[in-house]
Amino acid sequence: MSPRGRRPASADTRGAIVEAARAEFAESGYDATSLRGVARRAGVDPALLHHYFDGKPGLFAEVLQVPANPDALIRSVAEGPVAEVGERMARTFLAVWDAPEGRARFQVLIRSAVSHDDAARMLREFVVGAIFSNLIRQISLRHKELAAEEIDVRASLAAAQMVGVGMLRYVIELPAMVDATPEELVAHLAPTLQRYLAGPAV
Amino acid sequence: MSPRGRRPASADTRGAIVEAARAEFAESGYDATSLRGVARRAGVDPALLHHYFDGKPGLFAEVLQVPANPDALIRSVAEGPVAEVGERMARTFLAVWDAPEGRARFQVLIRSAVSHDDAARMLREFVVGAIFSNLIRQISLRHKELAAEEIDVRASLAAAQMVGVGMLRYVIELPAMVDATPEELVAHLAPTLQRYLAGPAV
Numbered sequence: 001m002s003p004r005g006r007r008p009a010s011a012d013t014r015g016a017i018v019e020a021a022r023a024e025f026a027e028s029g030y031d032a033t034s035l036r037g038v039a040r041r042a043g044v045d046p047a048l049l050h051h052y053f054d055g056k057p058g059l060f061a062e063v064l065q066v067p068a069n070p071d072a073l074i075r076s077v078a079e080g081p082v083a084e085v086g087e088r089m090a091r092t093f094l095a096v097w098d099a100p101e102g103r104a105r106f107q108v109l110i111r112s113a114v115s116h117d118d119a120a121r122m123l124r125e126f127v128v129g130a131i132f133s134n135l136i137r138q139i140s141l142r143h144k145e146l147a148a149e150e151i152d153v154r155a156s157l158a159a160a161q162m163v164g165v166g167m168l169r170y171v172i173e174l175p176a177m178v179d180a181t182p183e184e185l186v187a188h189l190a191p192t193l194q195r196y197l198a199g200p201a202v
Numbered sequence: 203m204s205p206r207g208r209r210p211a212s213a214d215t216r217g218a219i220v221e222a223a224r225a226e227f228a229e230s231g232y233d234a235t236s237l238r239g240v241a242r243r244a245g246v247d248p249a250l251l252h253h254y255f256d257g258k259p260g261l262f263a264e265v266l267q268v269p270a271n272p273d274a275l276i277r278s279v280a281e282g283p284v285a286e287v288g289e290r291m292a293r294t295f296l297a298v299w300d301a302p303e304g305r306a307r308f309q310v311l312i313r314s315a316v317s318h319d320d321a322a323r324m325l326r327e328f329v330v331g332a333i334f335s336n337l338i339r340q341i342s343l344r345h346k347e348l349a350a351e352e353i354d355v356r357a358s359l360a361a362a363q364m365v366g367v368g369m370l371r372y373v374i375e376l377p378a379m380v381d382a383t384p385e386e387l388v389a390h391l392a393p394t395l396q397r398y399l400a401g402p403a404v
Contacts, residue, residue: 029317113374114313115231120374152378156370157390160379164366168358172315172322176354177362187404188359192394202389 014052016042022063026104030060030112030119060119064109074131078138085139086194090186093162097170098182106166132159136197150201158196161189216254218244224265228306232262232314232321262321266311276333280340287341288396292388295364299372300384308368334361338399352403360398363391 020042024033035056039046053059073096077088096102112119132155136146146154165185168177222244226235237258241248255261275298279290298304314321334357338348348356367387370379379387 111316114316114369123374124376149378153382153386153390156376156378156382157367157387159376160366160370161363161394162366163369164362164364165359167316167365167369168362172325174326174358174361176351176358180355180358184355185359188355188398191397192363195393196390 013042013044013048017044017049017052017059018062021059022101022104022108025060025063025108025112030056030116035059060112064105064119074135074138077135082139082198083194084190085197086192087186087190089135089158089162089193089197090189091182094165094182094185097166103170106170110163110167110171132156139197146201154196158193161192161196165189215244215246215250219246219251219254219261220264223261224303224306224310227262227265227310227314232258232318237261262314266307266321276337276340279337284341284400285396286392287399288394289388289392291337291360291364291395291399292391293384296367296384296387299368305372308372312365312369312373334358341399348403356398360395363394363398367391 017038021033021038024038024041028037033056035049036046038059039049049055049059053062073092077085077092080088097106109119109123113123114120133152136151136155136158165177168174169180219240223235223240226240226243230239235258237251238248240261241251251257251261255264275294279287279294282290299308311321311325315325316322335354338353338357338360367379370376371382
């Protein structure tokens with residue numbers, strides 16, 4: 001199929017639009033991406049983007065899904081021995097991000113968040129709020145009581161460590177960070193995340 | 203003085219240009235900043251920017267000076283008890299970045315690095331290479347021997363933690379990270395950095 005040919009709406013049209021949007025947002029960031037450009041890349045009528053995603057913010061939220069189901073991600077980290085929660089978090093995030101579409105999602109998120117307030121808000125609310133704070137709250141409930149403010153500071157430090165790793169591994173491409181195997185990184189990161197997520201009060 | 207008035211070259215003309223460039227790069231990023239716009243904001247003839255800084259890359263390097271003297275920064279972290287090096291690093295970086303011009307420098311660096319290869323290279327080579335790797339090498343020399351590759355991985359993890367804190371505190375403005383006092387953050391960050399900089403092999 002010619003990349004500029006239009007395809008009829010079908011079961012995989014929605015997926016084709018999301019793939020095209022992921023590529024366009026990753027290359028150009030939020031502001032410079034147009035629905036028209038996404039539709040052209042996906043080979044569909046621009047009206048379908050409004051039909052499926054209610055416009056650019058909805059499409060962006062869809063692309064940002066980090067991961068498709070945050071509840072499943074949180075559960076897979078939270079469940080299991082508390083003493084290994086840091087290791088599970090490091091391994092889970094690196095597995096999600098090291099996958100090709102995970103890498104592109106991370107690049108989209110960061111490129112957009114540093115230049116666009118909507119995306120920065122999404123990073124604040126969704127990634128840190130919905131994922132990290134939720135996770136630490138679940139662990140904390142089973143482990144011990146922490147004040148709400150303390151939970152948020154610890155969640156933000158764990159998020160900062162992982163966002164920084166993602167910045168240097170996928171965006172800045174620092175050689176030492178790019179060349180390290182996931183297991184090398186997990187060995188170093190696990191004790192850091194363990195202390196933030198389930199360590200004693202400081 | 204009117205912001206559009208031209209001032210004659212003088213002792214503080216150079217400083218005025220750097221201040222104007224810092225503000226323009228922070229607002230617009232590397233690509234969208236023009237020498238003409240910087241000159242207008244500084245109230246000087248654009249030719250002076252070429253005279254003092256040899257064009258946009260030179261001006262950018264000047265603005266990026268994080269800090270003005272990396273050797274002094276490295277020394278202030280490396281000197282003193284090895285057991286407190288993580289605490290000294292956390293406190294030193296937060297003090298540099300929390301200052302108004304430090305915050306603007308960090309924003310410039312990140313906004314530019316995610317969208318511009320020159321700035322990404324500068325972040326790789328200057329911030330991680332010249333500051334973190336150098337620091338860990340000095341500590342390691344006095345403390346114990348680490349393989350060069352291990353030094354670079356540890357430096358990149360310490361850099362990732364601090365870059366992530368900077369991202370969430372100065373760029374994304376996550377409330378928990380913005381509201382935390384430097385000393386709260388130091389208490390949490392010190393053990394993390396201590397392990398990366400001077401901890402046992404993993």
